[in-house]
Amino acid sequence: MIEVSELGRTFTVTRKAGRFRRTSQEVTAVGGVSFDIDAGETVGYIGPNGAGKSTTIKMLTGILVPTTGRVRVCGLDPSRQRAELARRIGVVFGQRSQLWWDLPLAESFELLRHIYRVPAGEHAKQLQECTELLGLQAFLDTPVRQLSLGQRMRGEVTAALLHGPELLVLDEPTIGLDLDSKERLREFLAELNTNRGTTLLLTTHDLDDIERLCRRMMVIDHGRVLADGPLAELRDEVTPERVLVVDFDRPCEELTGLPGVREVKVEANGLRQQLSFRRDATTAAALITMIAKRSPVHDVAVIEPDIDDVVRSLYHR
Amino acid sequence: MADLAIFARLARAQVRGQLSYRSSFVMNCFGQALAQANDLVVILIVFGRVASLGGFDIRAVLLFYALSGMSFGLADMAVGSIERLPDYIRTGTFDVVLMRPLGTLLQLFASDFQLRRIGRVLTAFGVLVYVLSTSDIHWSPAKALLLVLTPVAGAAIFGSIFVAANSVSFWFVDARELANTVTYGGSYLTSYPINIYAGWMRTLLAYLVPGAFVAYYPGLTLLDHADPLGAPAWFGWLDTPVAVLAAVLAGLIWRSAVRHYRGTGS
Amino acid sequence: MSAVIGCYLRITLAGFHRYSTYRQAVLAGTATNVVFGLIKVGILTAVYLARDGASIGGYDLTTSITYVWLGQGLLGVVDFWSSDDLSERIRTGDVVVDLSRPWNMQAALLANDLGRAGYSAVARFIPQLLLGALLFPFRWPTDPLVAPAFLVSTVLAVLVSFHIRFLLGMTTFWLLDSRGVRGLYGVVSGTLAGLEIPLSYFPGWAQNALMLTPFPSMLQYPINVFVQDGSVLATLGQQLLWVLLLAAAGRLVLARAMHKVVVQGG
Numbered sequence: 019m020i021e022v023s024e025l026g027r028t029f030t031v032t033r034k035a036g037r038f039r040r041t042s043q044e045v046t047a048v049g050g051v052s053f054d055i056d057a058g059e060t061v062g063y064i065g066p067n068g069a070g071k072s073t074t075i076k077m078l079t080g081i082l083v084p085t086t087g088r089v090r091v092c093g094l095d096p097s098r099q100r101a102e103l104a105r106r107i108g109v110v111f112g113q114r115s116q117l118w119w120d121l122p123l124a125e126s127f128e129l130l131r132h133i134y135r136v137p138a139g140e141h142a143k144q145l146q147e148c149t150e151l152l153g154l155q156a157f158l159d160t161p162v163r164q165l166s167l168g169q170r171m172r173g174e175v176t177a178a179l180l181h182g183p184e185l186l187v188l189d190e191p192t193i194g195l196d197l198d199s200k201e202r203l204r205e206f207l208a209e210l211n212t213n214r215g216t217t218l219l220l221t222t223h224d225l226d227d228i229e230r231l232c233r234r235m236m237v238i239d240h241g242r243v244l245a246d247g248p249l250a251e252l253r254d255e256v257t258p259e260r261v262l263v264v265d266f267d268r269p270c271e272e273l274t275g276l277p278g279v280r281e282v283k284v285e286a287n288g289l290r291q292q293l294s295f296r297r298d299a300t301t302a303a304a305l306i307t308m309i310a311k312r313s314p315v316h317d318v319a320v321i322e323p324d325i326d327d328v329v330r331s332l333y334h335r
Numbered sequence: 336m337a338d339l340a341i342f343a344r345l346a347r348a349q350v351r352g353q354l355s356y357r358s359s360f361v362m363n364c365f366g367q368a369l370a371q372a373n374d375l376v377v378i379l380i381v382f383g384r385v386a387s388l389g390g391f392d393i394r395a396v397l398l399f400y401a402l403s404g405m406s407f408g409l410a411d412m413a414v415g416s417i418e419r420l421p422d423y424i425r426t427g428t429f430d431v432v433l434m435r436p437l438g439t440l441l442q443l444f445a446s447d448f449q450l451r452r453i454g455r456v457l458t459a460f461g462v463l464v465y466v467l468s469t470s471d472i473h474w475s476p477a478k479a480l481l482l483v484l485t486p487v488a489g490a491a492i493f494g495s496i497f498v499a500a501n502s503v504s505f506w507f508v509d510a511r512e513l514a515n516t517v518t519y520g521g522s523y524l525t526s527y528p529i530n531i532y533a534g535w536m537r538t539l540l541a542y543l544v545p546g547a548f549v550a551y552y553p554g555l556t557l558l559d560h561a562d563p564l565g566a567p568a569w570f571g572w573l574d575t576p577v578a579v580l581a582a583v584l585a586g587l588i589w590r591s592a593v594r595h596y597r598g599t600g601s
Numbered sequence: 602m603s604a605v606i607g608c609y610l611r612i613t614l615a616g617f618h619r620y621s622t623y624r625q626a627v628l629a630g631t632a633t634n635v636v637f638g639l640i641k642v643g644i645l646t647a648v649y650l651a652r653d654g655a656s657i658g659g660y661d662l663t664t665s666i667t668y669v670w671l672g673q674g675l676l677g678v679v680d681f682w683s684s685d686d687l688s689e690r691i692r693t694g695d696v697v698v699d700l701s702r703p704w705n706m707q708a709a710l711l712a713n714d715l716g717r718a719g720y721s722a723v724a725r726f727i728p729q730l731l732l733g734a735l736l737f738p739f740r741w742p743t744d745p746l747v748a749p750a751f752l753v754s755t756v757l758a759v760l761v762s763f764h765i766r767f768l769l770g771m772t773t774f775w776l777l778d779s780r781g782v783r784g785l786y787g788v789v790s791g792t793l794a795g796l797e798i799p800l801s802y803f804p805g806w807a808q809n810a811l812m813l814t815p816f817p818s819m820l821q822y823p824i825n826v827f828v829q830d831g832s833v834l835a836t837l838g839q840q841l842l843w844v845l846l847l848a849a850a851g852r853l854v855l856a857r858a859m860h861k862v863v864v865q866g867g
Contacts, residue, residue, distance in 0.1 A: 029599070030599070076430065079434060080433070080597075081434065081597060082597055083598050097597065100433065100436075102436070104434060104435060104436040105436050109434055111427075111430070113427070114427045114428055114431055115428075115431070116434065116435075118345075118348070120349065121348055121349070121352060125348055129341075129344060129348065132340070132341050132344055133435055133436065133437050135337075359778070362781040363781065363784070366781065366784045366785055366788060369785065369788050369789070370788045373788055373789065373792055373797075376792065377797045377798055380798060380802055380804070381644070381648060381798065381802065383802075384648065384652070384657050384802055385648055385651040385652055386651065387651050388644075388647050389650075389651075508625060509625065512626065512629030512632070512633060513629060513632070515633065516629075516632060516633040516636050520633070520636045520637060523640055524640050527643075527647075528647075531643050531646065531647035532639075532640070533643065536639055536640075536643065
């Protein structure tokens with residue numbers, strides 16, 4: 019579906035140096051990125067601001083011409099076959115709208131039908147589905163500029179799907195949405211992938227998006243891919259530790275000497291203790307059994323490394 | 336072309352929206368008509384003091400004014416939305432334009448189609464009707480054809496100027512003022528006989544930027560008026576080929592500008 | 602008292618500073634003025650040729666050309682076509698912030714406008730004056746007292762223009778959408794103030810009618826002072842009269858608007 023090889027993009031930035039001179043500097047936004055995405059995958063492209071996410075997306079969609087490397091989407095060269103590619107993929111920009119501001123939502127859809135040359139029957143079916151699943155009925159006749167952000171995003175996603183694309187690229191789709199709207203959108207996209215097999219590529223800041231939606235994650239920073247793989251694997255590889263929190267009935271002395279435990283933190287005079295251990299060294303169940311023998315346990319909890327922790331570790335690698 | 340059908344569709348949708356605010360539309364349309372009439376008033380006042388300008392009587396100048404006004408009004412309607420380009424670039428909306436399987440120029444033309452701009456055309460047309468009905472032009476089928484072609488060719492020339500001037504926004508930050516200077520200035524200039532302008536200005540604004548072919552030369556041909564600058568009588572017919580050339584050139588400039596945008600991403 | 606003046610002085614300086622940052626826009630605006638100036642010179646020269654050099658309304662050719670460059674230069678300073686800051690703030694309700702500050706909003710906006718005008722005087726008027734004077738036949742004043750008189754006249758012109766714009770902006774409190782009214786004003790104000798052609802070209806009855814309006818005070822009168830046409834005192838006196846009338850009207854309207862906001866929650 020997507021083949022990227024040694025993709026790079028540099029910008030020449032001119033700055034004022036003193037009153038009259040200008041210096042120009044080469045800034046590498048993306049440097050030598052390579053990855054392949056197969057049909058049906060759900061991939062999250064994550065990174066801090068300025069990491070090169072948007073630049074990569076622009077190169078994938080043909081808006082920007084790469085300075086180095088090769089990219090093929092649906093077998094097409096995005097910068098040379100822009101119009102052809104546009105018919106095969108759908109793009110949702112979180113911060114820019116592809117709907118017509120002053121026109122009712124329904125009219126935007128109708129216009130897009132003509133622009134993308136979608137047969138009336140297919141278009142109607144697709145629209146019907148999206149309307150039901152995303153609850154658009156209430157505001158189909160409202161001008162886009164009067165819609166709330168959540169409503170607009172639902173409209174944007176619908177618009178991107180009306181021509182039945184094989185690949186849906188979403189650039190920060192949940193930004194600014196309230197929790198409920200985010201959930202509904204993620205649910206919809208997950209179902210889209212499961213039922214229709216639509217490939218999803220989404221860039222985001224929001225780690226929950228990745229957690230809920232993407233089976234594969236790519237972390238990018240300073241124009242380079244830091245990690246690429248299934249979320250679970252990355253987690254195990256990068257943050258292999260878990261934490262077992264034990265609350266006791268009575269203050270207990272420090273639990274030393276437990277196999278596989280790297281560190282013990284004692285709190286509240288021994289009433290609570292946190293044990294950090296590696297996944298591959300032991301299990302929570304085994305530890306609990308051993309601890310219970312030493313002192314009556316009131317309650318336990320297991321803390322998994324947050325995806326935040328995963329990403330943070332990756333940034334610091 | 337299927338793309339033109341989409342342009343018509345987009346324009347229609349926007350017009351529907353504009354017409355729904357009936358009184359606002361009428362007032363805006365009137366405002367446009369008045370703006371065009373402003374130039375007319377100036378001409379009338381001037382001819383209250385002189386009998387001819389550059390050797391042309393009031394009817395001839397009104398003819399130039401009318402042809403220029405119609406051309407400008409039509410161009411403004413068809414192509415005028417392109418002045419939103421700097422906003423689109425700044426907000427990133429131009430990327431959305433690039434995303435669609437449709438020509439970028441056509442999308443920009445349709446982006447803010449304002450029917451009220453027809454106000455200018457109406458004023459100019461009214462003056463045209465007056466001039467033609469009160470003058471002693473020797474009509475022929477050829478002249479009738481020229482009369483129909485001229486506003487269209489003139490609109491194409493002005494439109495090309497709009498597009499070329501606004502393309503500069505891709506290289507510099509905001510070329511709107513520059514574009515306005517060239518277009519409104521061009522419209523103002525072409526309302527008068529171009530022989531009144533100094534040599535270098537005439538060369539630049541009437542020939543290089545082919546303003547002289549919007550109203551002056553076609554007007555001369557229609558009136559069977561000899562050209563004080565010595566051009567042959569059929570020069571007016573050049574407005575159509577010049578318009579085509581201008582459009583092609585403007586298209587090339589635009590393409591080059593978009594390519595620059597996609598190459599530098601700025 | 603001095604604290605109050607100090608406050609407004611600061612606003613003026615801030616206005617000056619703010620406009621100095623719009624370097625590109627100012628440059629572009631000046632370029633536009635120059636292009637239109639060149640076209641007008643062409644037209645007026647043709648007018649004189651048609652009359653074999655006879656003067657019109659007391660203006661000979663050199664004076665007319667001087668008039669063109671003065672007018673184009675003052676255009677930026679006097680500003681007929683202002684932005685709709687005030688109207689926008691009223692429409693969105695942000696104006697409540699301005700009204701609740703411990704100042705007089707009318708005075709504050711005036712101070713800001715003076716700052717803007719000051720900057721335009723330096724960045725737009727002076728360059729155009731020099732351009733006109735160096736490249737074209739130009740009529741400098743023969744009396745040294747003209748300079749201060751011209752400065753006073755220009756300040757008065759800015760005041761007249763500001764107060765009209767203020768009143769138009771204030772109509773938004775009642776009209777909700779004042780764009781139509783302001784658009785109309787934009788179209789006619791320039792011409793009626795003597796921007797397109799000197800008011801002395803207008804037919805007698807029109808000139809008499811205009812004398813009863815504030816329009817000439819905005820452009821024609823400062824120009825008259827510069828070219829020493831008519832009594833300086835009479836001219837300045839008329840301008841001052843309009844300033845007082847319009848300022849008083851503005852104050853009244855402001856009071857009513859505040860009443861509306863406070864009592865009705867406008």
